[in-house]
Amino acid sequence: MSYIDKKIQEIVKEIIAKEFEESTRLNKVDESKAQVSIAT
Incomplete structure (x- = not known):
């Protein structure tokens, strides 16, 4: 594998x-909103 290929892979990762x-952050926000709406 060439140097450029490795660089591209790093960027993609x-x-x-x-x-x-x-x-995952958005999912947590959605979950907390759902819990709040259930609680109220």
């Missing part, structure tokens, strides 16, 4: 990690 973090 970082992007996927960020997307995953954001989606």
Whole structure:
């Protein structure tokens, strides 16, 4: 594998990690909203 290929892979991994973090954060927000609406 060439140096460029490795760099591209690293960048893709970082992007996927960020997307995953954001989606889990959004899921937690949705869950907490649901719990609040049930409580009220």
